[in-house]
Amino acid sequence: MAVEALVTPAAGPLDPEEIRKDFPILSTLTSRGRPLVYLDSASSSQKPQAVIDAVTEFNTTYNANVHRGIYEIGERSTAAYEAARKSVARFINAPDHHEVIFTRNATEAINLVAYSWGRRNIRRGDAIVLTEMEHHANLVPWQLLVQEQDGDLEFIPITDDGVLRLEVFEVLLKLRPKLVAFTHVSNTLGTINPVVEMTRMAHEAGALVLVDGAQAVPHVPVDVQAIGCDFYAFSGHKMLAPTGSGALWARRELLEAMPPFLAGGEMIREVHLRRSEWNSIPWKFEAGTPAIAEEIGMGVAAEYLMALGMDRVQAHERALLDYALPRLQAAHPDVALYGPMDTSIRGGVIPFNIPGVHPHDVAQVLDRVGVAVRAGHHCTMPLHERLDLPATARASFNVYSTRSDVDALVDGITEVKRVFGIQA
Amino acid sequence: MAVEALVTPAAGPLDPEEIRKDFPILSTLTSRGRPLVYLDSASSSQKPQAVIDAVTEFNTTYNANVHRGIYEIGERSTAAYEAARKSVARFINAPDHHEVIFTRNATEAINLVAYSWGRRNIRRGDAIVLTEMEHHANLVPWQLLVQEQDGDLEFIPITDDGVLRLEVFEVLLKLRPKLVAFTHVSNTLGTINPVVEMTRMAHEAGALVLVDGAQAVPHVPVDVQAIGCDFYAFSGHKMLAPTGSGALWARRELLEAMPPFLAGGEMIREVHLRRSEWNSIPWKFEAGTPAIAEEIGMGVAAEYLMALGMDRVQAHERALLDYALPRLQAAHPDVALYGPMDTSIRGGVIPFNIPGVHPHDVAQVLDRVGVAVRAGHHCTMPLHERLDLPATARASFNVYSTRSDVDALVDGITEVKRVFGIQA
Amino acid sequence: MDDLYRDYILEHYRHPHNFGTMEDATASYEGANPLCGDRITLQLRVRAGVLDGVSFTGRGCAISQASASLLTDEVKGKPVDEAAKLSSSDVLDLLGIEISPARLKCALLSLDTLQHALGEGSEGATAHAATGGE
Amino acid sequence: MDDLYRDYILEHYRHPHNFGTMEDATASYEGANPLCGDRITLQLRVRAGVLDGVSFTGRGCAISQASASLLTDEVKGKPVDEAAKLSSSDVLDLLGIEISPARLKCALLSLDTLQHALGEGSEGATAHAATGGE
């Protein structure tokens, strides 16, 4: 209810200026006295007051371990933790909140699947199909797995503007892969992949489907039932929640058949010296004391975003892209932009390069005028190799991003060029 | 420096009444209007204001991903996260802060060793020696490992008052185990194990040593160099830090030789489609976005405890035990107490049973008078089997525990007996 | 002040009804909450589709034992199919006290055991409850 | 306002000294920061224990390239053992600007490459720095 009160009415376009009031960091100044223009939300989002307060409230009024204490604050802590699970389940329209496993982040969620499902189901010669645009989190765990199990990796290639080539996917499916794993939204190019169609294609070929939703949950409505996938992994800290929070959703039958991953307290039903029995899901996969305050914060973040309405969030970010891309092209025709120019299949991510200036230098000069962007390979080295780019600079949006953030970026690029003596 | 200001001078005994002022939750009332008497710190400790503020400050003024941003708040976040590593390293006297890997909790730290070191080093027929008093976190991961690798588990038995039988350990070492893993302090009985001696014995037999320090770091001075062990695992949330924080310390040579555990961003140096190279330690073992705010909080908690002085913390808890045990025995001679009665080898943990009343009922009635204790098996089912106890109630201390907490427990037990019609 | 430990609950705990064993039982089942150490062995004697005899032994908390005492009273003499229809909320009504989530598993162990004994075992009641661990 | 991008840094970046290749090099090494995509290939010509010739090619940020330009100027003509003694702080002094932790790796790539080329490769400079990932 604190959440409801904080957001704009759920109709009409989002008003980012209203939303910004909920994010205390956005009214801070840099050490040079500049207002913070935060354009690195794809790396980690800022947190609204409601989320910050949820953590503080836990720590100051009912901090206690979950599932354990027969006393008031312990029951309150357990109830809040399990309520957060329901909020997160509702947020991605999971059919059953017991199918939501809390993890530290998307990375751990994917590793959980690779270790638990993968080591049991991937055998010598089995193929896993990924894409050329995967974040390292959805690539390296599968490398380790196929190395150990003697399986193979295949990759769906991309077009030069960063769209998956489904006709090649079609061919790769003839290898009868056991698993197809791909990102919902590319963290580097912004591409929104056709997850429904890809899931259908994979299923028809008999493969299971893991979707890396780290960049989707903050930006587009996600409905795991509509997608039809088998596993969906995401991080809290990119969707307005605290660091240390994240989740894996998977279908109940799969989770029930999978052996445990991490072992310890809470994930067991019965322990003897030499054998144990497992708890039911989701707790079977939550060994030890969880990140209680953080997952509670993730529940609040999910409620906050649902109150805003994820369709409105997506519309807001798309409108901002539609503003930013032409504006950048007009002001800086020499600047290279990457990713699909069709904003109907693109989230609020703008990778770019200023010819003659390394992205690190771009980011450094932009920082001096208060504009925070990312520079480097954004954890997609193979994608950069494919595009033959050593690195890129990247600006990315979230619910609180505004046109004036874009304007600051455009002006910042002018400043970079000035410092480096490049004529506009 | 906020920390220094908050603590009592580092000489003479701790003044828990002063310390309590730092813990906002300790001045709250239960829904029945009773002051909270929190005696479940072994399950999770409360957090001082300095730790709570560190998290809030991160979220409101410099939230940004670590190791990545060439901009002000990103550099600040990275610096704070790495400074926390140094604080935690200093707290356990690690020779090199690069040997400290941040994890969610002790459970994940132990699983990391079981997966990464264990799967490479434990082979068919190899033995791992544990103890009968292990928490499930230091038992079930090894069960999974030896099942997979076809190894064996052996257990150091305990005496009836909960002390390890080192003469049997001596015999077990003739099996030439590859690893000996034991808890520093028992979470159920309070026993402080002779870790230095046990480590020496294990090393002489050629075994590596993992110490589960989850219950030690909040209560006794820990010096991994003095212990001489190879791995030391612990949780933040039991040592005044936020949930979601924890750490593994291990010797550099071991960490460098171990393959990665979780894979993804940050733990790599170079990624290609089909192969990758790893980052140096500790980052090789920290895949994905870490629990940044939480580990920063863990650094503050470590500083807070160091400012108090861990020897004083231990002295305080021992004095409280020396007060509590005779007081309980005098007031309630019918109540069964477990664990060593020699308080020089015991931490502030008091397991007990009221004859004729199940521990759940004990905890429930105590809750009504504001006293929070734990009831159940405390994640040591085999230990309870060994002691032939279905369950126990357990009161446990931390820096903020006082004699009046003990008095409230004594009175609460009287109330339990009244409700259950037991004559004192 | 104690909603949970009403006199009749404590009375059923201290002097449980139908406590003991039957020589001529036709079905029996041992249910347990390993997490709490609660344990109930239920014996049934079914004659002509009716629960002609019901008894239990066990150990555990007041809630679990009082619940077994109350439930066995309730089903004794009932047709098997009626007994099989009893739901969690029926048992909570029988107990007549407010059960917190942490104690649900204690309260429902007897029902779960009955359902198993009737060959109607459902996984439901053995699912996780918030008790016992650390 | 820009401490980092002083004129002489930008000048060394745009017009690096000792840029190019030598036909008669006696040693060469390619250093890289995969995380940033910075890359430097250093060539040395050693005669009578002296760095008689030094050249480099590369690409990357202004800091890494200016650092290579300044460092090659510095060691050219120096005895090998003197060049081998250069430390990180010497290179930072050469640059004469304040380097934040996130850019340290850029600034020290040239030194690391030189040390490797001299057969004195140390792991130090290739250790983790705060750059590039997500």
Ligand SMILES: Cc1ncc(COP(=O)(O)O)c(C=O)c1O
């Ligand atoms: C001795 C011991 N080891 C390990 C653990 C596991 O700690 P965590 O749940 O924080 O991973 C605990 C906590 O209960 C413990 O007491």
Ligand SMILES: Cc1ncc(COP(=O)(O)O)c(C=O)c1O
């Ligand atoms: C597409 C994608 N997948 C996975 C991840 C990994 O997220 P985390 O670091 O929170 O585990 C990220 C974050 O950068 C991402 O953008």
